[in-house]
Amino acid sequence: MLSFQSSKNLLSLTEDLLVRIYELLAAESDRKSFRLVCREFRRIDTLTRRHLRVIRIEFLPILLRKYPRLQSLDLSACPRIDDGVVSLLLTRVGPGSNSPILGHWAWGLKSLVLSRATGLRFSGLEMLARACPCLESVDVSYCCGFGDREAAALSSAVGLRELNMDKCLQLTDVGLAKIAVGCSKLEKLSLKWCMEMTDLGIDLLCKKCVDLKYLDVSYLKVTNESLHSIASLLKLEVLGLMACPLIDDVGLHFIERGCPSLKVIDVSRCEGVSSSGLIFVVRGHRNLLELKAGYCLSELSTALLHQMKNLNHLEVIRIDGARISETSFQVISANCKSLVEIGLSKCLGVTNMGIMRLVSACINLRVLNLTCCHSITDAAISAIAYSCRSLVCLKVESCNMITEKGLCQLGSFCLLLEEIDLTDCCGVNDKGLEYLSRCSELSCLKLGLCTNISNKGLSYIGFNCLKIHELDLYR
Numbered sequence: 391m392l393s394f395q396s397s398k399n400l401l402s403l404t405e406d407l408l409v410r411i412y413e414l415l416a417a418e419s420d421r422k423s424f425r426l427v428c429r430e431f432r433r434i435d436t437l438t439r440r441h442l443r444v445i446r447i448e449f450l451p452i453l454l455r456k457y458p459r460l461q462s463l464d465l466s467a468c469p470r471i472d473d474g475v476v477s478l479l480l481t482r483v484g485p486g487s488n489s490p491i492l493g494h495w496a497w498g499l500k501s502l503v504l505s506r507a508t509g510l511r512f513s514g515l516e517m518l519a520r521a522c523p524c525l526e527s528v529d530v531s532y533c534c535g536f537g538d539r540e541a542a543a544l545s546s547a548v549g550l551r552e553l554n555m556d557k558c559l560q561l562t563d564v565g566l567a568k569i570a571v572g573c574s575k576l577e578k579l580s581l582k583w584c585m586e587m588t589d590l591g592i593d594l595l596c597k598k599c600v601d602l603k604y605l606d607v608s609y610l611k612v613t614n615e616s617l618h619s620i621a622s623l624l625k626l627e628v629l630g631l632m633a634c635p636l637i638d639d640v641g642l643h644f645i646e647r648g649c650p651s652l653k654v655i656d657v658s659r660c661e662g663v664s665s666s667g668l669i670f671v672v673r674g675h676r677n678l679l680e681l682k683a684g685y686c687l688s689e690l691s692t693a694l695l696h697q698m699k700n701l702n703h704l705e706v707i708r709i710d711g712a713r714i715s716e717t718s719f720q721v722i723s724a725n726c727k728s729l730v731e732i733g734l735s736k737c738l739g740v741t742n743m744g745i746m747r748l749v750s751a752c753i754n755l756r757v758l759n760l761t762c763c764h765s766i767t768d769a770a771i772s773a774i775a776y777s778c779r780s781l782v783c784l785k786v787e788s789c790n791m792i793t794e795k796g797l798c799q800l801g802s803f804c805l806l807l808e809e810i811d812l813t814d815c816c817g818v819n820d821k822g823l824e825y826l827s828r829c830s831e832l833s834c835l836k837l838g839l840c841t842n843i844s845n846k847g848l849s850y851i852g853f854n855c856l857k858i859h860e861l862d863l864y865r
């Protein structure tokens with residue numbers, strides 16, 4: 391309990407000082423403790439809160455009255471929200487003309503998350519778009535029934551800069567045209583799994599929304615014609631093309647000569663893309679930061695490696711499923727020293743020596759995926775542990791030759807490790823888990839099919855890794 395004098399000193403603080411103190415509290419748990427101190431602190435919380443994620447829809451009206459100055463509202467955990475609820479939230483509540491207007495909460499709102507709000511339709515979206523004049527970001531991903539009418543409703547939010555419409559399965563070129571014309575200030579747009587989209591819609595989008603910096607058209611059946619249109623976007627920095635079956639090297643040739651600001655490209659699982667296409671991309675964009683080409687290359691060709699020598703700023707590379715040689719590791723380690731993530735899952739040709747060469751130069755690695763690289767042994771794990779002290783994620787599923795010796799090195803040097811996947815690593819035993827338990831930041835541990843562990847090994851994890859929130863003990 392606070393003493394009388396302490397309480398008096400606290401209450402003597404001005405509102406301005408209390409607000410500044412509150413804004414310095416980054417963790418939600420700290421803010422919760424703050425508002426429980428006294429009524430004045432709770433009032434400061436009410437006045438200052440800018441972000442709200444609602445778990446129970448029945449409490450929504452009360453919360454919106456309580457926090458009238460919200461800038462961000464997340465309703466992704468309220469799938470039952472519908473047009474009727476929206477109408478209620480935007481009207482007066484209670485009898486009499488002096489009732490507070492509940493809709494005040496919408497006036498300053500900038501970000502609205504409605505992911506999986508399957509009960510909402512165009513009428514509710516239109517009301518929200520018109521009631522929120524400051525709206526800049528909307529997420530309606532996984533609203534599978536959304537289509538052109540809902541897109542037309544969103545298009546009235548003329549200040550929109552970010553829009554996520556992933557898996558809005560009824561959306562066609564007509565709806566995209568409405569958005570392109572109405573929301574010309576768009577900078578970020580995600581259209582993953584919008585299967586009705588064609589080159590026509592993408593072309594109009596690129597002509598109207600020239601400020602786009604982020605565009606994701608993964609899983610769409612667009613062709614090289616769409617890449618020809620996308621190449622005209624001068625400010626585009628991030629381009630997602632994952633699993634687009636109809637694009638190939640010809641389309642990536644357009645990207646070579648366009649998109650001068652491009653920093654990130656993902657062509658993973660694009661069956662028509664080869665090393666030749668990636669050469670076009672790399673040759674035209676020396677400042678590339680992320681190159682994701684998992685499961686689309688049969689091998690890392692010599693010509694592509696030659697071009698990669700110029701990617702001095704590259705931070706992320708994923709070439710999962712490709713055949714890789716010792717020369718590849720030499721080139722990457724010698725020229726791409728800024729790497730923080732490498733994906734080599736199911737790559738053929740990954741050896742201990744190759745990994746040793748790689749990590750000796752790429753000492754800033756934080757994420758390393760070696761899933762199904764069966765030749766890896768404790769020697770490679772020891773090299774990783776010694777060189778990559780900042781490692782937070784290591785995936786070594788089905789690397790059967792890893793034993794307690796490798797885990798001992800990880801427990802000694804990789805103290806920032808948060809996630810490790812040891813699925814089907816039959817060499818892992820209780821002693822190995824004892825070593826691994828030194829990684830006190832561990833939050834995700836996967837031990838499926840590890841048949842040589844027992845309660846004893848898990849007890850080490852339980853006692854020392856207090857941040858664990860995901861534990862896989864399959865079989």
